[in-house]
Amino acid sequence: MDPMADYMLLMDFVPVDDKRYRYAFHSSSWLVAGKADPATPGRVHYHPDSPAKGAQWMKQIVSFDKLKLTNNLLDDNGHIILNSMHRYQPRFHVVYVDPRKDSEKYAEENFKTFVFEETRFTAVTAYQNHRITQLKIASNPFAKGFRDCDPEDWPRNHRPGALPLMSAFARSRNPVASPTQPSGTEK
Amino acid sequence: MDPMADYMLLMDFVPVDDKRYRYAFHSSSWLVAGKADPATPGRVHYHPDSPAKGAQWMKQIVSFDKLKLTNNLLDDNGHIILNSMHRYQPRFHVVYVDPRKDSEKYAEENFKTFVFEETRFTAVTAYQNHRITQLKIASNPFAKGFRDCDPEDWPRNHRPGALPLMSAFARSRNPVASPTQPSGTEK
DNA sequence: GCATTTTCACCTAGGTGTCAAGTT
DNA sequence: AACTTGACACCTAGGTGAAAATGC
Numbered sequence: 001m002d003p004m005a006d007y008m009l010l011m012d013f014v015p016v017d018d019k020r021y022r023y024a025f026h027s028s029s030w031l032v033a034g035k036a037d038p039a040t041p042g043r044v045h046y047h048p049d050s051p052a053k054g055a056q057w058m059k060q061i062v063s064f065d066k067l068k069l070t071n072n073l074l075d076d077n078g079h080i081i082l083n084s085m086h087r088y089q090p091r092f093h094v095v096y097v098d099p100r101k102d103s104e105k106y107a108e109e110n111f112k113t114f115v116f117e118e119t120r121f122t123a124v125t126a127y128q129n130h131r132i133t134q135l136k137i138a139s140n141p142f143a144k145g146f147r148d149c150d151p152e153d154w155p156r157n158h159r160p161g162a163l164p165l166m167s168a169f170a171r172s173r174n175p176v177a178s179p180t181q182p183s184g185t186e187k
Numbered sequence: 188m189d190p191m192a193d194y195m196l197l198m199d200f201v202p203v204d205d206k207r208y209r210y211a212f213h214s215s216s217w218l219v220a221g222k223a224d225p226a227t228p229g230r231v232h233y234h235p236d237s238p239a240k241g242a243q244w245m246k247q248i249v250s251f252d253k254l255k256l257t258n259n260l261l262d263d264n265g266h267i268i269l270n271s272m273h274r275y276q277p278r279f280h281v282v283y284v285d286p287r288k289d290s291e292k293y294a295e296e297n298f299k300t301f302v303f304e305e306t307r308f309t310a311v312t313a314y315q316n317h318r319i320t321q322l323k324i325a326s327n328p329f330a331k332g333f334r335d336c337d338p339e340d341w342p343r344n345h346r347p348g349a350l351p352l353m354s355a356f357a358r359s360r361n362p363v364a365s366p367t368q369p370s371g372t373e374k
Numbered sequence: 375g376c377a378t379t380t381t382c383a384c385c386t387a388g389g390t391g392t393c394a395a396g397t398t
Numbered sequence: 399a400a401c402t403t404g405a406c407a408c409c410t411a412g413g414t415g416a417a418a419a420t421g422c
Contacts, residue, residue: 022377124377125378125379133415136415137415140413140414140415141387142414143384143385143413143415144414145383145384146414146415209401272401312401312403313391313402320391323390327390327391328389328411329390329408329409329410331390331408332390333408
């Protein structure tokens with residue numbers, strides 16, 4: 001980034017495919033369950049600090065912890081609307097705020113999109129995999145009430161706050177992000 | 188404001204005089220109690236939305252509810268440091284962000300200061316006037332635990348949230364703003 | 375039968391005045 | 399004697415998963 005230039009940072013979510021899924025408990029895996037439900041164009045979440053200078057963005061870690069998901073098609077809070085039981089790819093966009101008069105003309109060249117495929121997930125209104133539930137209980141401070149053992153007893157790197165991705169997708173009251181591949185090791 | 192120009196909004200607090208005060212309970216008034224304690228230059232509080240376009244500032248009410256006061260001279264949180272039992276005048280400044288290269292040269296003409304004398308107050312670490320305490324208990328939602336009657340029973344215009352000034356000066360752990368003239372009708 | 379919503383106890387985080395204890 | 403601090407109970411506000419209720 002140019003420290004002196006203005007940038008907007010934003011995220012959006014695009015469908016990974018045109019399918020609807022269901023979770024097979026016996027095999028602990030997601031199965032295709034038909035064609036995707038119709039969806040509206042999809043909202044965009046601007047990082048609340050936008051626009052800001054490059055220097056400001058680079059000064060510290062950028063967190064999208066104000067981003068919230070919902071399955072409510074009539075949502076009035078500007079949350080990102082997703083379809084439950086569908087797969088999504090989060091995208092991260094950096095937009096250069098062009099100071100030139102006819103900046104609209106250069107819109108195509110003034111942004112860059114970053115996609116991290118490992119962040120793909122299936123939207124849910126309730127966790128389908130019990131190990132995810134346990135992971136959240138062990139790692140999310142707000143779920144301490146459900147812990148029955150010390151979180152320090154968890155395997156390495158599972159300290160509270162060590163899950164920026166899941167935390168960033170904290171539900172706005174459904175749906176919530178659920179890792180796409182639980183890797184099928186659970187009952 | 189020019190809707191397209193950038194502005195910084197900030198507040199600071201200047202001593203009203205060079206005196207130290209004490210509260211006389213019997214007369215319910217502030218009395219001079221000597222010369223002011225020495226003080227460091229004094230901090231400035233930038234509105235966290237700064238800088239922003241004139242259009243943005245004018246779009247809605249601007250609230251300085253993140254501004255906090257402290258009497259801790261070693262404060263490390265960027266709070267405004269005040270001396271307890273001293274009188275202060277809050278000031279509001281609007282600074283035009285000059286896009287010209289040698290903007291420093293025009294610093295003197297690029298800001299405007301607003302002073303509302305009715306906002307003068309005496310800094311305290313605890314309320315000196317019992318009626319102020321009762322007013323806070325009746326009007327501040329966080330003090331509901333101390334209410335012993337319905338806040339609706341209070342005289343007109345004393346609904347919760349109807350006290351933007353006092354709320355804006357919510358303590359960061361002392362001191363707190365105390366109206367300078369309780370008008371001497373108590374006790 | 376499965377998915378979703380609602381309600382709930384239990385948390386985090388932090389803003390209140392009170393009161394006892396400390397400081398000057 | 400006057401002022402300040404710290405522990406405290408009591409709030410607001412809102413994020414958790416569990417379980418019950420509801421929907422489809």
